[in-house]
Amino acid sequence: MSSDPVGFEKHNHADCVSSAVASAQEICAERGVQMTPVRLRTLQILLENHAAMGAYDVLARLDVEGLGSKPPVAYRALGFLVDQGFAHRIERLNAFIACAHPAATHNPAFMICRSCGTVAEAQAQSGAFGASATQSGFQIEQTVIEAEGLCPSCQPS
Amino acid sequence: MSSDPVGFEKHNHADCVSSAVASAQEICAERGVQMTPVRLRTLQILLENHAAMGAYDVLARLDVEGLGSKPPVAYRALGFLVDQGFAHRIERLNAFIACAHPAATHNPAFMICRSCGTVAEAQAQSGAFGASATQSGFQIEQTVIEAEGLCPSCQPS
DNA sequence: ATGCGTATGTTATAACATAACAGAAAGCGC
DNA sequence: GCGCTTTCTGTTATGTTATAACATACGCAT
Numbered sequence: 001m002s003s004d005p006v007g008f009e010k011h012n013h014a015d016c017v018s019s020a021v022a023s024a025q026e027i028c029a030e031r032g033v034q035m036t037p038v039r040l041r042t043l044q045i046l047l048e049n050h051a052a053m054g055a056y057d058v059l060a061r062l063d064v065e066g067l068g069s070k071p072p073v074a075y076r077a078l079g080f081l082v083d084q085g086f087a088h089r090i091e092r093l094n095a096f097i098a099c100a101h102p103a104a105t106h107n108p109a110f111m112i113c114r115s116c117g118t119v120a121e122a123q124a125q126s127g128a129f130g131a132s133a134t135q136s137g138f139q140i141e142q143t144v145i146e147a148e149g150l151c152p153s154c155q156p157s
Numbered sequence: 158m159s160s161d162p163v164g165f166e167k168h169n170h171a172d173c174v175s176s177a178v179a180s181a182q183e184i185c186a187e188r189g190v191q192m193t194p195v196r197l198r199t200l201q202i203l204l205e206n207h208a209a210m211g212a213y214d215v216l217a218r219l220d221v222e223g224l225g226s227k228p229p230v231a232y233r234a235l236g237f238l239v240d241q242g243f244a245h246r247i248e249r250l251n252a253f254i255a256c257a258h259p260a261a262t263h264n265p266a267f268m269i270c271r272s273c274g275t276v277a278e279a280q281a282q283s284g285a286f287g288a289s290a291t292q293s294g295f296q297i298e299q300t301v302i303e304a305e306g307l308c309p310s311c312q313p314s
Numbered sequence: 315a316t317g318c319g320t321a322t323g324t325t326a327t328a329a330c331a332t333a334a335c336a337g338a339a340a341g342c343g344c
Numbered sequence: 345g346c347g348c349t350t351t352c353t354g355t356t357a358t359g360t361t362a363t364a365a366c367a368t369a370c371g372c373a374t
Contacts, residue, residue, distance in 0.1 A: 144305075
């Protein structure tokens with residue numbers, strides 16, 4: 001279990017989880033926001049895999065651990081993580097995923113494998129909208145950039 | 158009512174609607190698929206404005222005209238329009254919008270005004286994912302590219 | 315101790331979406 | 345025409361995702 005295929009690449013997942021948690025803890029301290037037990041556990045649950053999880057899946061996990069059983073519990077914790085940049089919402093899937101680069105400022109783009117459900121996070125190119133936005137005078141505040149397709153492992157050779 | 162602010166630009170909306178309908182009709186004929194009354198009316202409803210509409214909003218409109226009152230009616234018509242490229246689904250809003258360029262092949266990107274709800278359709282840049290996709294070997298089949306922000310009319314001058 | 319801000323617990327319901335089956339209508343080969 | 349197939353529509357029922365609203369608890373500063 002120390003090395004899984006993940007984010008499309010093998011890596012030491014235990015390290016990946018613990019360093020993400022540590023990083024999130026630090027950032028919370030800096031910002032003066034609280035990493036409470038439910039929030040921490042929610043982050044860990046998301047980090048356990050690199051696939052997106054629905055809010056109700058997360059909730060089910062929290063429930064067996066006695067951390068909450070009602071939808072708002074999960075949505076609040078997830079909302080906090082998203083606000084702080086520790087997790088992202090994948091619109092295409094109505095689901096959530098732990099952020100792969102919690103410290104970096106970013107503007108994420110996602111590649112979603114429709115076969116195995118793995119989701120990899122990449123950096124979106126700032127030119128995704130080309131000249132359209134600036135040309136039309138539209139002021140972008142947030143972007144959703146998601147691709148669905150087949151990850152390397154799921155492609156017919 | 159012949160000229161509205163729309164797609165962020167003023168244009169003759171009656172023309173815009175009728176030409177989109179005509180274009181869709183032609184394409185259906187070419188492809189041997191049927192533009193039935195529910196489908197046509199659904200397309201017209203979407204075309205009436207350049208904001209995205211929820212499936213249940215569309216359904217309510219169909220209902221008063223006696224074209225159907227149950228969710229599957231709306232979802233089926235919308236599904237058809239999306240399949241044929243006459244409409245798009247806006248993931249961010251769980252809503253649908255008529256396609257602005259029904260004939261052209263495309264890979265749309267959307268700019269969503271969070272203030273007035275207007276949605277403009279642009280062409281996504283093929284490099285939105287930069288080298289990430291090709292580098293990692295991910296095979297893109299579909300993309301969701303959506304920006305949320307303020308349209309020109311809704312910006313504090 | 316009181317009051318405030320933040321977080322959690324809970325009820326209820328809203329909003330979005332589809333599975334599954336039944337019936338009608340259109341096209342086609344004979 | 346007749347029967348066959350395909351496609352579209354109608355309907356029931358349910359599943360899934362998300363939030364409003366209000367109640368309670370906790371930490372901490374005045």
